[in-house]
Amino acid sequence: MFFDRLIIEFDRALRTVFAAGGAVRPVPGEGLPEASLDAEEKVRVVALMRVNHSGEVCAQALYQGQALACRNESLRRSLTGAAQEETEHLAWTSQRIGELGGRKSALNPLWYLGAFSLGVVAARLGDGWNLGFLAETERQVEAHLDSHLVRLPEQDARSRAILVQMKFDEASHADEAVRLGALELPMAVKVGMRIASRIMTRTAYYI
Numbered sequence: 001m002f003f004d005r006l007i008i009e010f011d012r013a014l015r016t017v018f019a020a021g022g023a024v025r026p027v028p029g030e031g032l033p034e035a036s037l038d039a040e041e042k043v044r045v046v047a048l049m050r051v052n053h054s055g056e057v058c059a060q061a062l063y064q065g066q067a068l069a070c071r072n073e074s075l076r077r078s079l080t081g082a083a084q085e086e087t088e089h090l091a092w093t094s095q096r097i098g099e100l101g102g103r104k105s106a107l108n109p110l111w112y113l114g115a116f117s118l119g120v121v122a123a124r125l126g127d128g129w130n131l132g133f134l135a136e137t138e139r140q141v142e143a144h145l146d147s148h149l150v151r152l153p154e155q156d157a158r159s160r161a162i163l164v165q166m167k168f169d170e171a172s173h174a175d176e177a178v179r180l181g182a183l184e185l186p187m188a189v190k191v192g193m194r195i196a197s198r199i200m201t202r203t204a205y206y207i
Contacts (some may be wrong), residue, residue, distance in 0.1 A: 027091075028092065028162045029159070029160065029161025032158050032161065037156065041153045041156075044153070045153065046097060046102030046103075047205045048148050048151060048152065049096050050102060050103070051201045051205050052163065053093035053094055054107070055204075056086055056090040056093055057105075057111050058115035058200065059141070060083055061111070061113070061114075062137060063082055064083060064119065065120040066123045067080050068119075069120040075127055078176070079134075086169075089169065092166070096162055107207055111200055118133075127181065132177070132182040132183040134174075134177045135174045136189075136190055138170045138177065140197055144201065145163050145166055149163055
């Protein structure tokens with residue numbers, strides 16, 4: 001059974017890193033007109049969406065690592081369901097990057113491997129810490145999306161709509177983790193997570 005799940009997770013890893021992803025819900029803002037962006041603004045939006053796409057690669061990897069190593073079947077189902085919703089974020093950001101003529105981060109395989117490993121470690125610490133790690137991750141992603149909403153050109157309503165919906169979903173995931181029994185992480189762990197996130201976002205902005 002474990003090896004079956006391992007094969008499934010390997011397939012998911014390949015699709016997360018190299019495929020565009022699929023979405024059930026329509027892309028937020030898809031019906032809005034394309035904004036008129038100058039060259040500098042377009043470069044900035046592409047870079048921001050590339051960071052968000054890499055963040056979703058990490059989110060997929062984190063959830064999948066947690067689900068693979070989790071011993072609680074009910075919690076595993078919850079993690080898998082959240083991962084499926086994150087797949088939509090992956091598809092939305094991928095599509096937006098393509099619309100703007102941009103490219104995804106060349107380091108996505110590295111981001112995936114790191115986040116997947118963290119997910120496995122978190123799951124092995126027990127359900128409370130596993131959920132606590134998930135909740136803190138989603139809170140930090142929510143704050144990160146807030147900063148990107150400020151940095152987006154005001155007229156780019158299509159990108160803004162995607163990030164607003166993503167922020168809502170991330171907050172819902174954090175609330176669900178708390179409801180399921182998430183433990184509050186030590187401050188040192190939170191700070192370490194912020195440092196690792198900052199390294200990823202600053203690198204993915206350019207590469």
